[in-house]
Amino acid sequence: MGRTLYEKIWEKHVVKHLEDQPSLLYIDLHLVHEVTSPQAFEGLRLKNRTVRRPDRTLATMDHNVPTTDRNEPLQDMVSQKQIDTLEKNCEEFSIPVFDLFHADQGIVHVIAPENGLTLPGQTIVCGDSHTSTHGAFGALAFGIGTSEVEHVLTTQCLKQYKSKTLAVNFNGSRPFGVEAKDIILGLIGKYGHDFATGYVIEFRGPVQEELTMEERMTICNMTIEMGGRAGLFAPDDVTFDYVQGKKYAPSGQAWEDAVQEWRTLYTDDDAVFDQEISLNVSELEPQVSWGTNPGMTTGISGHVPKEEEVEAADRNSFHKALEYMELKPGHRLQGTPVDVVFIGSCTNARIEDLRKAAAVVKGKKTDSRVHAMVVPGSMQVKKQAEEEGLDDIFLQSGFEWRNAGCSMCLGMNPDALKPGQRCASTSNRNFEGRQGSGGRTHLMSPEMAAAAALTGEITDVRRMLKEDAG
Incomplete structure (x- = not known):
């Protein structure tokens, strides 16, 4: 029997499988921000541990940062302390950080894709529920809790139970004035805010082929708003064109080799999902x-x-x-x-x-x-x-x-x-x-x-x- 896209990524990253227990999954990219990381770093200190792969870790300041003049002191002392703490932690554990004055600073789920850090076939985690955004690239990406942040920092692995699979077919064609946000809101409005609990979702169908990468990110971003564990689009030429030339993306022969591998990331024709539903996009309005x-x-x-x-x-x-x-x-x-x-x-x-x-x-x-x-x-x-x-x-x-x-x-x-x-x-x-x-x-x-x-x-x-x- 064939395998789904999710199953292919999952199997490639399982370090150890145990019966009736969570598997140990290798993590390719760990994204960190100022709100969910302080306790995790403190846990490393208390246990005298180091960060396993600083080169597979990236931090940014986004949740608490002011969006006005950053030369002014923060009014909220808790926010200031979290920002200062992240900077100190990243310096101590040799983790790159996009601080308030960094040219690449921004929201964690925006900066990783635009810098070529998010790549097809990866496993990506962050202490933030909207990590599902990165699934637009054919990456298995999901949010984790603070104790899990500490675990990934220490081991570059994470204990996880394998999820059920759900195919969401976007059929029809987009009417005038209907955008990606309307598609995902229309889907959640039809089926409910918790219908996908326990599932990894693959978005499929003729409409998905017309979506830009930024539109796919919008849809995957809100996977969590229907209860889903993660959302996925199979990578295609739209994906590769977006990634190519980005700062941290592969180049030269490494790029050619990567694309060849990424082209194998699709759901086989004879693969079976645990559940399958459809949305007629033609019937949507804003x-x-x-x-x-x-x-x-x-x-x-x-x-x-x-x-x-x-x-x-x-x-x-x-x-x-x-x-x-x-x-x-x-x-x-x-x-x-x-x-x-x-x-x-x-x-x-x-x-x-x-x-x-x-x-x-x-x-x-x-x-x-x-x-x-x-x-x-x-x-x-x-x-x-x-x-x-x-x-x-x-x-x-x-x-x-x-x-x-x-x-x-x-x-x-x-x-x-x-x-x-x-x-x-x-x-x-x-x-x-x-x-x-x-x-x-x-x-x-x-x-x-x-x-x-x-x-x-x-x-x-x-x-x-x-x-x-x-």
């Missing part, structure tokens, strides 16, 4: 979340469900979500006022995202009631955007143009919502308080967020796109 998990999502022309449309077992969480979001059953999302627009996060802060959002706002002004901000995913993205003049487009429209960081995605830094504020956000989670205590988040694509900034309310961006097309 998506907007209305509740407090990404499964509470509908199309822009839709409405908050009515009580009779919700399964009885889900009604308590349904009412709790509406109470928090201050919405009523049957409420139509289009026209709902917003206070803040956030374009950023490891989901949607790459150069393609910024280009698309800039195209919507070019020559127009944001609504005076809206606080709008753009936070590039990395300093490389920021530099490229400025070279293309995107910063001027955003600034002239009324957006704030920031430095790279996780920013308002998680409210762990100065960029947080105030209680009661409603935000059109390109991030990945709309949990209660995720973007700030009492803040209300509506997830959407960069184009949809840009449209909301112009009108001051949740808006169908397709109308603007058609007007701009003439």
Whole structure:
């Protein structure tokens, strides 16, 4: 019997298999940031241990960093201590770190792909749930806890049970105005925020062949939002073209050898998945979340469900979500006022995202009631955007143009919502308080967020796109 892509990567990295116990898996790349690593490094000191492969480890500062002037001292002393601690730990254990003033600093799941560190067939871990992003390259990538961070630092291995496999087939074709964010929100909205728990997902079908690498990263990024352990796209020429020439990517004969090996990373025709589902992308429209998990999502022309449309077992969480979001059953999302627009996060802060959002706002002004901000995913993205003049487009429209960081995605830094504020956000989670205590988040694509900034309310961006097309 044939093997799935996941099974091929898994089998290549198993160091030791034990019956009825987790296998020992070799890790190719370990990504580290300032929030989930301090206790892990302290554990090394207490046990008098060293880092096994500093050359397979990379650190960056992203979660707590300010996105405004970095020459000013941090107001939050906890954040300052975490940043200082990471710098000290990396110096002591000889780990490369992209600090606040490094040209490559940025969100951990943005900097690794753009520097050619993320490669097909790898195993990649990080103390962050959205490590699934790297699966866009055909890498087995997943988040780990702090104790596991310490284990990988010490051994370059990790104990793991083998996951079940799930194929998600994207059928049909993308309608006008539907982006990668709409595809993944549409999938989670259809099947629920926990339907993939325990599975490694492979995204397949004719639509996936049309997706750019940055779009694939957006989809894999939100694998965790449906409960999945990891998400995967089989690497292809789109992948290889993206990786080639990157700073840390193989070159010369090593590149030719690598591509030859990467071309074997696909699911065999006779392989069998544990489960298989489909999404007809042709039926999608731009998506907007209305509740407090990404499964509470509908199309822009839709409405908050009515009580009779919700399964009885889900009604308590349904009412709790509406109470928090201050919405009523049957409420139509289009026209709902917003206070803040956030374009950023490891989901949607790459150069393609910024280009698309800039195209919507070019020559127009944001609504005076809206606080709008753009936070590039990395300093490389920021530099490229400025070279293309995107910063001027955003600034002239009324957006704030920031430095790279996780920013308002998680409210762990100065960029947080105030209680009661409603935000059109390109991030990945709309949990209660995720973007700030009492803040209300509506997830959407960069184009949809840009449209909301112009009108001051949740808006169908397709109308603007058609007007701009003439």
